[in-house]
Amino acid sequence: xxxxxxxxxxDIERRIVSGEWQxxxxxxxxxxxxxxxxxxxMTVNKALSALxxxxxxxxxxxAGSFVAPQPGEQALMEIQDFAEEAARRGLPYHHQxxxxxxxxxxxxxxxxxxxxxxxxxxxxxxxxxxDAIPMAYEDRIIVIPMAPGVLDETFAQTPPGTxxxxxxxxxxxxxxxxxxxxxxxxxxxxxxxxxxACLVLERRTWYLGKMVTDVRISxxxxxxxxxxxxxxxxxxx
Amino acid sequence: xxxxxxxxxxDIERRIVSGEWQxxxxxxxxxxxxxxxxxxxMTVNKALSALxxxxxxxxxxxAGSFVAPQPGEQALMEIQDFAEEAARRGLPYHHQxxxxxxxxxxxxxxxxxxxxxxxxxxxxxxxxxxDAIPMAYEDRIIVIPMAPGVLDETFAQTPPGTxxxxxxxxxxxxxxxxxxxxxxxxxxxxxxxxxxACLVLERRTWYLGKMVTDVRISxxxxxxxxxxxxxxxxxxx
DNA sequence: TAGTGGTCTAGACCACCGC
DNA sequence: CGGTGGTCTAGACCACTAG
Numbered sequence: 032x033x034x035x036x037x038x039x040x041x042d043i044e045r046r047i048v049s050g051e052w053q054x055x056x057x058x059x060x061x062x063x064x065x066x067x068x069x070x071x072x073m074t075v076n077k078a079l080s081a082l083x084x085x086x087x088x089x090x091x092x093x094a095g096s097f098v099a100p101q102p103g104e105q106a107l108m109e110i111q112d113f114a115e116e117a118a119r120r121g122l123p124y125h126h127q128x129x130x131x132x133x134x135x136x137x138x139x140x141x142x143x144x145x146x147x148x149x150x151x152x153x154x155x156x157x158x159x160x161x162d163a164i165p166m167a168y169e170d171r172i173i174v175i176p177m178a179p180g181v182l183d184e185t186f187a188q189t190p191p192g193t194x195x196x197x198x199x200x201x202x203x204x205x206x207x208x209x210x211x212x213x214x215x216x217x218x219x220x221x222x223x224x225x226x227x228a229c230l231v232l233e234r235r236t237w238y239l240g241k242m243v244t245d246v247r248i249s250x251x252x253x254x255x256x257x258x259x260x261x262x263x264x265x266x267x268x
Numbered sequence: 269x270x271x272x273x274x275x276x277x278x279d280i281e282r283r284i285v286s287g288e289w290q291x292x293x294x295x296x297x298x299x300x301x302x303x304x305x306x307x308x309x310m311t312v313n314k315a316l317s318a319l320x321x322x323x324x325x326x327x328x329x330x331a332g333s334f335v336a337p338q339p340g341e342q343a344l345m346e347i348q349d350f351a352e353e354a355a356r357r358g359l360p361y362h363h364q365x366x367x368x369x370x371x372x373x374x375x376x377x378x379x380x381x382x383x384x385x386x387x388x389x390x391x392x393x394x395x396x397x398x399d400a401i402p403m404a405y406e407d408r409i410i411v412i413p414m415a416p417g418v419l420d421e422t423f424a425q426t427p428p429g430t431x432x433x434x435x436x437x438x439x440x441x442x443x444x445x446x447x448x449x450x451x452x453x454x455x456x457x458x459x460x461x462x463x464x465a466c467l468v469l470e471r472r473t474w475y476l477g478k479m480v481t482d483v484r485i486s487x488x489x490x491x492x493x494x495x496x497x498x499x500x501x502x503x504x505x
Numbered sequence: 506t507a508g509t510g511g512t513c514t515a516g517a518c519c520a521c522c523g524c
Numbered sequence: 525c526g527g528t529g530g531t532c533t534a535g536a537c538c539a540c541t542a543g
Binding site for chain 2: 210
């Protein structure tokens with residue numbers, strides 16, 4: 032049993048994550064929702080304030096409330112976009128697609144990718160360069176039905192991670208971080224000595240409980256650091 | 269200019285992080301705060317609800333509102349307590365203090381520890397064992413004035429990270445993660461081959477803008493993984 | 506300037522739960 | 525049982541800002 036304000040909030044949330052209301056879409060005014068749900072303005076305000084505090088919407092006096100432009104990742108989630116990172120540092124970025132093919136995963140191989148069932152996926156490998164130096168090797172599968180349009184995308188212009196962030200909604204994610212020594216193949220790709228230490232980030236993303244993508248990104252240990260910031264001060268009002 | 273409900277919230281927040289109100293302390297009832305701040309109950313309720321949603325307090329009908337037992341870390345912050353991790357996995361834990369000495373850091377050495385000024389600190393090195401296998405090497409400095417009582421603590425019973433978590437409040441933290449190859453000394457301590465890949469976590473913690481502690485924890489890459497989970501669904505009501 | 510969100514009031518009813 | 529928090533109402537005044 033949800034409270035009315037919680038129901039209003041989840042109703043709006045669902046429309047946003049489903050893509051029905053895209054970034055920039057204007058949410059009904061408080062007085063409209065008041066009429067729609069037959070409740071007082073305070074109840075609506077509580078729902079919208081909660082959404083604003085999570086960053087899902089932004090509110091402007093006189094203008095209204097709008098779906099926030101960025102799906103708004105948090106902390107360590109932000110590290111994904113290499114092009115953006117390079118731009119911040121004023122360095123040129125490019126990427127290179129090493130593989131892009133549809134694969135049928137049998138049960139065994141599916142399990143290796145943390146999928147429960149056999150499945151048809153798009154398998155992509157990609158190298159990321161910042162200032163012409165290889166900064167990361169990305170090995171990724173994308174569950175095709177979860178990413179409509181992915182088969183029309185070559186990733187020539189936009190690397191797969193960036194494309195997915197822009198095109199596919201997600202609700203849950205998991206990161207796993209560990210260090211390993213580069214094998215010969217990885218060392219060659221990243222132009223580092225064999226057995227050099229690498230930082231490996233595995234990221235799995237779901238939408239409403241269904242796997243969207245599973246990616247393993249390997250960074251040369253000496254060239255990359257992941258940074259996360261935390262604050263315990265509440266971020267309201 | 270803070271709103272009244274925000275002021276009530278930060279007033280209570282400050283008493284909690286300062287230690288004036290310890291875990292389990294009962295916060296004044298809503299009607300008491302209503303009288304104290306000469307405002308309506310809704311205003312007080314908004315402040316307390318916000319604190320409850322961040323996990324800083326817990327609220328129980330008929331009983332009242334209480335400072336939450338755990339200071340409530342988030343996501344990757346939780347990885348710090350080895351004893352707890354070992355207990356979850358049903359394995360024995362112990363630690364070994366390799367160094368514990370007061371040091372005067374000159375400006376140069378202070379900068380190496382990310383401190384801006386010369387400073388007197390407690391320097392601690394510690395090895396963590398799970399199931400008798402070395403799981404991490406910890407190299408830490410503690411800014412003595414920020415951790416009252418630290419000079420009376422030998423860390424024989426409680427490792428420094430756990431002691432700090434329990435004894436010293438913090439408001440901001442930063443994590444930096446990277447991979448490196450173990451040098452001879454680290455390899456010997458962790459009982460791994462020289463040049464094996466290690467995951468290094470640097471964590472800096474501040475209280476109201478002043479550095480509390482700076483720690484570098486090195487994990488054998490093959491023996492440890494850091495996991496973080498994220499969800500975009502709001503976690504209220 | 507008019508309309509929006511930001512905040513607050515002084516009530517109200519209810520569910521829950523410790524006594 | 526009585527007191528607490530959970531939620532909601534039907535107003536109100538104000539600050540901000542887009543048009």
